[in-house]
Amino acid sequence: MMRDVKLILLGAPGAGKGTQAEIISKNYAIPAISTGAIIRAAIKNGTEMGKAAREYTDRGALVPDSVVIGIIKERLAEPDCAGGFILDGFPRTVPQAQALDEMGVEITDVISIEVPDESILERMGGRRVCKACGATYHVKYNPSPLGDRCACGEALTIRADDDPEVVKSRLVTYHEQTEPLKEYYSAKGKLKIVIGQEKLEDTTALVSAALDA
Numbered sequence: 001m002m003r004d005v006k007l008i009l010l011g012a013p014g015a016g017k018g019t020q021a022e023i024i025s026k027n028y029a030i031p032a033i034s035t036g037a038i039i040r041a042a043i044k045n046g047t048e049m050g051k052a053a054r055e056y057t058d059r060g061a062l063v064p065d066s067v068v069i070g071i072i073k074e075r076l077a078e079p080d081c082a083g084g085f086i087l088d089g090f091p092r093t094v095p096q097a098q099a100l101d102e103m104g105v106e107i108t109d110v111i112s113i114e115v116p117d118e119s120i121l122e123r124m125g126g127r128r129v130c131k132a133c134g135a136t137y138h139v140k141y142n143p144s145p146l147g148d149r150c151a152c153g154e155a156l157t158i159r160a161d162d163d164p165e166v167v168k169s170r171l172v173t174y175h176e177q178t179e180p181l182k183e184y185y186s187a188k189g190k191l192k193i194v195i196g197q198e199k200l201e202d203t204t205a206l207v208s209a210a211l212d213a
């Protein structure tokens with residue numbers, strides 16, 4: 001019988017966490033909970049915590065931990081989380097992890113998907129998008145037949161999130177604020193490390209093996 005999986009996925013931006021979350025979600029039939037998405041949903045649905053979050057987002061401020069944690073709590077109380085869940089993008093800091101513990105949320109597994117910064121910079125920095133037709137390319141791995149133009153003829157652009165300076169600064173934040181969670185969960189005997197592979201399916205196989213171990 002398949003056990004309940006209550007998983008936290010850790011990994012730098014661009015390490016492929018979101019993609020793996022989707023795959024595990026399908027394989028284990030448990031929801032993948034992305035913090036950004038549930039905050040937007042709570043605001044849209046006007047839940048108690050959604051209303052609290054709105055007071056911050058309306059003025060362009062960051063939603064504070066206390067409210068984010070409240071929204072996570074609301075989401076985890078929904079029936080589809082009873083048999084397990086995947087948290088993607090939360091906790092991001094040790095205080096958030098402590099808050100999760102204080103909330104009584106039991107986590108069974110923490111998987112850190114590790115990809116060297118240089119690889120992330122190469123992957124993200126090489127991405128190109130077409131604003132006209134939505135096609136995506138990579139200068140090295142999936143180049144457009146027309147070079148710096150899309151197959152449709154439009155000039156290709158770099159998304160703001162893929163700008164190397166933006167990626168670098170997000171990596172610094174990850175190493176400083178989120179990576180200490182590895183030690184936090186390792187001390188609880190829950191941490192498993194997966195080395196991100198070049199091929200998506202190879203990483204997926206390692207993640208599955210880590211969950212079955």
Ligand SMILES: [Zn+2]
Nearest residue numbers: 130133150152
């Ligand atoms: Zn195009």
